Amino acid sequence: MNTYDPGRRRALSCLSAWGGAAVVWTVSGGIPRALGATGTGMPPGAARDALTFVQISDTHIGFHKEANPDVVGSLRRAIADIHALPQAPAFVVHTGDVSHLSKPEEFGSAKEILKEIRVDRVHTVPGEHDTIDDGVAGYLKFFDHDGKGRAWYSFDQGGVHFIGLNNVLNFKVGTLAALGDEQLAWLKSDLAGVSRSTPIVVMAHIPLWTVWEPWGWGTADSAQALALLRPYGSVTVLNGHIHQVLQKVEGSVALHTAMSLAYPLPAPGQEGIGEPGPVKVPAGELGKLLGTRQISLVRGKSELAMVDRPLEG
Amino acid sequence: MFDQLSLNRWGALFALVACGALSPSAGVAADAATTVDVSKFVFGPKEITIAPGVRVRWVNHDEVPHTVASAPGQEKVIASKAMDTDDRYEVTFSKEGDYAYYCTVHPFMTGVVHVHKP
Numbered sequence: 001m002n003t004y005d006p007g008r009r010r011a012l013s014c015l016s017a018w019g020g021a022a023v024v025w026t027v028s029g030g031i032p033r034a035l036g037a038t039g040t041g042m043p044p045g046a047a048r049d050a051l052t053f054v055q056i057s058d059t060h061i062g063f064h065k066e067a068n069p070d071v072v073g074s075l076r077r078a079i080a081d082i083h084a085l086p087q088a089p090a091f092v093v094h095t096g097d098v099s100h101l102s103k104p105e106e107f108g109s110a111k112e113i114l115k116e117i118r119v120d121r122v123h124t125v126p127g128e129h130d131t132i133d134d135g136v137a138g139y140l141k142f143f144d145h146d147g148k149g150r151a152w153y154s155f156d157q158g159g160v161h162f163i164g165l166n167n168v169l170n171f172k173v174g175t176l177a178a179l180g181d182e183q184l185a186w187l188k189s190d191l192a193g194v195s196r197s198t199p200i201v202v203m204a205h206i207p208l209w210t211v212w213e214p215w216g217w218g219t220a221d222s223a224q225a226l227a228l229l230r231p232y233g234s235v236t237v238l239n240g241h242i243h244q245v246l247q248k249v250e251g252s253v254a255l256h257t258a259m260s261l262a263y264p265l266p267a268p269g270q271e272g273i274g275e276p277g278p279v280k281v282p283a284g285e286l287g288k289l290l291g292t293r294q295i296s297l298v299r300g301k302s303e304l305a306m307v308d309r310p311l312e313g
Numbered sequence: 314m315f316d317q318l319s320l321n322r323w324g325a326l327f328a329l330v331a332c333g334a335l336s337p338s339a340g341v342a343a344d345a346a347t348t349v350d351v352s353k354f355v356f357g358p359k360e361i362t363i364a365p366g367v368r369v370r371w372v373n374h375d376e377v378p379h380t381v382a383s384a385p386g387q388e389k390v391i392a393s394k395a396m397d398t399d400d401r402y403e404v405t406f407s408k409e410g411d412y413a414y415y416c417t418v419h420p421f422m423t424g425v426v427h428v429h430k431p
Contacts, residue, residue: 065376065398101378101395128418132378132395173384173415174423215354216421275354278376 051158054082054089054119055203055293057240058260060129061110062100067263067278068286071100072113074261077311078292079117085294090157091119095240095258096127096168096205098143102134107142126151127205127241128168128177136166152183154190160297161194163187165204167219176213177206178220188228199234199297199304207239209248209255212268215276217242229253236295236304242268242276244289245308256293256306264289287312346370346403349424351379351396351416356424364431368405373398379422384413391426 056078063071082089094114099106107130114122123144130139136151144164146153151166165187170178179187194200202208208225210218219225229235235253243260244267263278263286281289291310298305346368350357352375363369373379373396381402383391391414393402406412406428416422 067376101397129378132380132418171417171420173413173420175420177420214421216419277354 050299051160051297052085052087052089053295054085054092055095055238055258055295056092056261057095057205057258058097058127058243058262059094059110060097060100060260060262061113062103062106063262063278065278067280068290071262072109074286074290074311075110075113076116077287078261078290079113081292081309081311083118089119089294091121091123092117093162093164093203093238094122094124095203095238096125097129097240097260097262098124098127098139099130100262102130102132102138104138104141107139111142123155123162123164123203125164125203125205126166126168128171131168136169150183150186152186158297160199160201163190163200163202165202165225167204167206167208167222170220172220176210176216176218176220179204179222179225184221184224184228187225191228191232194232196231197233200229200232200236201295201304202229202235202237204237204239206241207246207255207257208237209250211242211246211257215268217268217276226250226253234303238293238295254303258293259289259291259308259310261290261292261311284312348372350374351381351422354379354419354422356381356422359423360425360427362427362429363406365407365409365428366405367428368403369426370401370403371396372401378418379416380418381414381424382417384415384423387413 059075060071068074082092098110126136126139126143140149140151144153145151152164154161154163156162165179165183167177167179170180204219206219207217208219208222230251230253233252237253237255239255239257240260242257243263243265244257245259246257248255264281265276266273266279288310291308294307294309296305347361347363347370349361349369349371351371351373354375361369371381371393376398378395378397380395381391381393383389390406390412391404396402406426409428409430412426412428414424414426
């Protein structure tokens with residue numbers, strides 16, 4: 001049983017209590033800064049017609065244990081929050097672990113619920129819970145691919161180049177997952193057509209930096225991917241997998257992991273906590289540890305502004 | 314001395330001794346298996362040694378799914394589907410060898426089954 005360590009989370013919740021339920025992050029001069037949410041709920045500086053989209057992650061449809069007996073309910077709470085945004089998002093991205101056990105009925109159920117979101121598209125990338133028995137084949141029957149049966153792809157919208165990556169494909173014994181040479185070669189050729197000044201958003205389930213290797217929280221060949229992205233003026237990497245918000249900035253590349261919509265996971269490296277299993281929290285606390293992220297392109301600036309919203313303030 | 318009754322008795326004794334010599338595991342119940350508990354993201358025991366013909370049973374006690382799969386480069390003797398909480402998977406190892414395996418969802422979880430004649 002994992003214990004709930006309030007240290008960092010209490011700090012974050014104090015911050016959000018000051019600023020309202022949401023924590024606003026903006027990246028300025030390469031350093032993420034937390035600001036209070038504005039009355040409109042919009043990140044400061046974002047124009048009314050700025051590209052806005054939402055990131056959700058780790059819905060684990062099919063999970064039904066004590067840490068969250070109703071993951072479908074949590075997802076529907078998130079959808080209600082998305083519908084309540086003052087500016088409707090253009091689309092939603094889901095950074096993986098859509099299902100809990102890679103079962104077709106879980107994929108189907110998730111897909112139907114995601115259709116309830118009032119957006120044109122929900123873009124997804126797979127997590128390791130989506131590729132357990134059948135590799136990525138089962139997942140691809142329901143979700144995004146490049147038209148050639150691969151879970152990586154790219155698209156352009158609102159002046160931003162979006163890239164979806166699959167880093168749950170190459171698990172090797174005792175080491176981190178990897179993107180693999182074929183995908184890295186595809187990434188290189190995909191970026192060849194993108195100008196240096198175009199903001200780039202990269203979505204991948206497992207963090208593209210090594211958060212905590214003993215728990216597999218990293219990608220073995222992420223350095224190669226980041227080297228391809230480094231020349232660009234604004235790169236935002238959106239990850240999931242670890243069920244908590246952590247960030248890292250490397251030059252013009254800002255990497256952000258996200259909250260889950262299923263259950264919290266422990267912060268790594270804590271004494272007495274040896275494994276990344278679902279954390280049970282007291283009744284009423286779960287909603288503060290699950291949430292969504294609203295992301296906006298701030299006109300005239302290269303950085304994207306973000307608002308992390310727990311399901312419950 | 315070896316009247317009919319005695320002969321049967323001696324025969325029974327001989328048969329019992331013969332059984333004991335040929336099958337050392339005659340006392341083991343039919344559904345016995347060596348169990349590896351999958352708990353807190355660890356295979357316990359991480360390494361086991363069994364005789365050929367023994368069955369190994371993995372039982373998942375965690376709230377997240379795990380699998381057991383033969384390490385790459387090894388013969389694919391171990392190949393479970395997703396094991397949810399309380400699910401189990403069994404393999405009977407007939408050939409001697411060292412069978413390294415891991416969880417495909419959490420590859421930092423590794424174990425070995427050593428199969429050697431006693």
